[in-house]
Amino acid sequence: MNRKSLLLLVASLAFVCVNVDAQNQCIVCHESQDDTPSKLFKHDIHSTKGISCADCHGGNKNAEEMDEGMSKKAGFIGVPKGDNISAMCAKCHSSEERMKHFGAHIPLGQLENLQLSVHGKLSTSGKNRIVQCPTCHNAHGIVSPKNPASPVYALNVVKTCTQCHANAAFMRSYDPGMPIDQLDKYRSSVHGIRNAKGDPKTATCSQCHGSHDIRSAKDAKSRVYPTNVPGTCAHCHSDSVLMKQYGIPADQYTKYARSVHGKLLLEKKDVSAPACNSCHGNHGAAPPGVESVSKVCGTCHALNADLFAASPHKKAFDQNHFPECETCHGNHDIVSPTKDFLGTSATAICGRCHTAAKSVKGFTAANAMRSMADSLDDVETAAITLINDAEQKGMEVSEAKFKLRDVRQARLQSKTAVHAFDLQKFRTVLDKGMTTAALVKTEGKQAVDEYYFRRYGLGIATIIISILALSLYLFIKRLERRQAKKADIM
């Protein structure tokens, strides 16, 4: 390269540099004053896409003079305030055309979702919404959520959320009843522990609560509303590829959905039925240990848990490290218990431990309990058949039908009483049902007998009335014949 050519190259580079500086006069000035936002913005994803300071703040980014560049005439608006901040972001983020222009494939409805979310409520000042985009994403230096530097990156999002949610004074101003210990619980959970160890795949706040569309847990559309919880958990826990990495089965949701709890919650929409978090906890989610299973189940099935705790099984289960309720009922796929659980048949649960060879006493008791439960079922079925028959025949059996409730109640109570694993207690409960069922059966039989009595009675009454009517008819005919004869004579 000759000297002339070198001079031309240097001049060209100088021109380019001067020209570039001329296009970013905001950065030039703000950097010279050691301004943090301008430093951060240099690494901001927006900056790399060619978006300048003036695109958000207005003004003339090319003007060399501050007065000219930051003049109202040049459209300078300064720092956007309140809801204008999010509105400024939405100018591009809600515009399909602009997002396409920048080659971004981000959903367009973030602002709408945010406004509908629990964070879209008005702040205590009553003027602006609680959360604006920069609250979670920062204002300058915004990077992709997949970037570890992002405050909403999987390993950072918990810290971002808890800046407010672990702040008692701040949360009190919105919801004094809302707990602020979510972070502590989360850190004690399996998810939190793995997250703290740097695993970005484990659940964080946004995995369960959503991001822009976070709704109150009482809102039926919330991802953590009771009926939606199993689906939310299943989002990860039914992902067999993901779960394989942790050695966890991915069939819990399938099992739960067909369980008695799952049917109640998912099909009948009974929000009092347990969801995943009812047993595992929510922020402090972890599998219950062998020791705590009965405590977990016992929060709802208190009577069963108490009876079990006082039963001879308690000691045996503890010694053998059997998880208490789970041993007989399973965990995720718990079905409604039937009398088939009792006894020593192939389908019975008692027989799994109480074999004739190993445990004669338990074997005998299990068979006796099954036999008693079968007897109640037989008497109840016979009573129901008779009552239905009588009702179908038009008989008044409402009182007997009402008594059938007591039989059903006894049968339900027997399902609880069985947890005492005491034959005498079980018999006491069943005997109440047996006595009532026998009474209903008698009343049903009486009603059916009464039905036939009425028909036979009607038959006899009809014969008597018919004889009377016929006699009367014949008498009238005879009388009229006599009267006619008498008239003829006269």
Place this chain on the structure above:
Amino acid sequence: MNERFKLDDLVHFMGKKYVPVHRHSLWYYFGGVSLFLFIIQVCTGILLLFYYKGSETLAFESIQFIMAKVHFGWLIRSIHSWTANLFILTVLIHMFSVFFEKAYRKPRELTWLTGMFMFFLALAFGFSGYLLPWNELAFFATKVGTEITGVVPVVGKPLLVLLRGGEDVTGATLSRFFGFHVAVFPGIFVTLLAIHLLLVQRQGMSEPLHFGELDEKDQKTMPFFPNFLLRDLLLWLLVLNLLAILAVFFPWELGKKADAFASAPAGIKPEWYFLFMFQSLKYIPGTLWIMDGEVFGVGLFGIAGLLWLLVPFWDRKSSRGEKNKLINIIGLGVVIYVITLTILGWLS
């Protein structure tokens, strides 16, 4: 007995009474059948009163008790309910037969008026008795029925409050209806019945218009006693048997207990004898010219009922013993209208 009560005089009196015999004689029996059914109603009603409790909390349960626990309670209640319906049917037939035979004509205007008032009372008996079991259907039917009363201009609202014992159908309505059903209505009814029967005895059976034109030998009659009375008895026996069959094969259902907070069952309808009016009101538009459609309908039925009641006074031709085809046409029109609207109401 004869010495004490002079029964011969009574037999002699009745033996002197004659009932005209002609091709329409059959209709004479419906008065007697109606009387028989009324007697059954009084007897079964008294028996039900032994156990029935006319309060909001106990009415339904007391009927349940009658049906399930009282010996033959089911029979008494079913017969009472079926008789109520048959009574209105036979009274209707009796009324129309009198209308078509023009038996209301002079000198029997008062007999017609007392009969018509008894017919209105029979409807009132049915309406008030329907609520007494305090079941779901009765509750809502009474609500709808009394609401219609409320649309009568001027007196409607006070009448509605008087009937219901307040703004809504409550336990107060039940107590009121019970009182009307077992005390007020029977008192008035028995008085009217006594006058009606006295007039029938005094004036005898009405003869058809053409009867007087016949030769004396062609004017067939039969003695009231014993011939007509025995035939009446024969029919009463058959009616009694019919009631027993209905009660055994179609026991009157009790349904569900009334719940003021429950929604009205779908397709709720009044009893069959009110159905033609109910169906007619459904066909009348909401507003007719400047008048409320329902007010217009109720007013129209009121005027029609009044004209029907006063027929002896405006049908002068029949009173003069002349034939009046217009009456037959009106009567036939009314019969066709009532039957058609009742069927339409039943099917809707």
